[in-house]
Amino acid sequence: MRTTRRATHLVASATALTAVLALTACQNDTKDTGSPAPAASSQSATGAQGAQSPSDGNSPAEGGHASKTAAAGASGSGSAGKKGSGQAAGQGSGSRATTAACTGAHVKVTVAKVQRPLNHMLLTATNTGSTPCNAYGAPYLRWDDGQAATTFLEASKPQAVVTLAPGESAYAGIMYQSADGSGNSGHTARTLGVLFGNREGNGSTGPAVQLSLPKGGVFTDSSAWVTYWQSRSEDALT
Structure with missing residues (x-):
């Protein structure tokens, strides 16, 4: 009997120990296999909060959202900028930039003395071509055969280049002698050569136009000057 009870006790103890070990193993398995799920859930929540919270600068979700937004903004502003600049160029200075400079090849030039102001002449340039041209700067x-160009009157410089459509004219005023006699090296000129300025504003372009001055010539000296091209004759003689 004692032997049987002892054996029964040993079996019961072994069974209890086995159950304890099985329960422990089960708990360990549950911890090992269950830990990734809460961690993934936590990362997902953090990412969602990060995307909504502007204060979380380290959030990958927020960083990605900001980059896409910035890229979209840059793309949008770039398209708008290009479109705006294209319209401005087409409507304003861009159209002038593609227009050729006026030259003596397709512009008729005339010169005439005027009564007022004193010692002045009016230069008129008319576009006889079939396309517009720009009268850059001053003539x-x-x-005669003088080498030095006549001084430009800087105070007459217009705000914009004068563009001549076919048949339109530009004007420049010429003072050939100062009324107070302050000039020197005076002589009587019989002819007047006219050249048009180039787009760069650093010289002339195209063939020259040779004009005959009024009968008896024009007495000119070092005080002479010429205005920039103007769109109205009144402005050229003011």
């Missing part, structure tokens, strides 16, 4: 004048 380059040569009295």
Whole structure:
């Protein structure tokens, strides 16, 4: 009997120990296999909060959202900028930039004395071509065979280049001698050479136009000047 009870006790103890070990193993398995799920859930929640919270600068979700937004903004502003600049160029200075400079090849030039102001002449340039041209700067004048160009009157510089459509005219005023006699090296000129300025504003372009001055010639000296091209004759003589 004692032997049987002892054996029964040993079996019961072994069974209890086995159950304890099985329960422990089960708990360990549950911890090992269950830990990733809460961690993934936590990362997902953090990412969602990060995307909504502007204060979380380290959130990958927020960083990605900001990058896409910035890229979209840059793309949008770039398209708008290009479109805006294209319209401005087409409507304003861009159209002038593609227009050729006026030259003596397709512009008729005339010169005439005027009663007022004193010692002045009016230079008129008319576009006889079939396309518009730009009258850049001021005309380059040569009295007879003189080498030095006549001084430009800087105070007459217009705000914009004068563009001549076919048949339209530009004007420049010429003072050939100061009324107070302050000039020197005076002489009587018989002809007047006219050259048009180039787009760069650093010289002339195209063939020259040679004009005959009024009968008896024009007495000119070092005080002479010429205005920039103007769209109205009144402005050229003011």
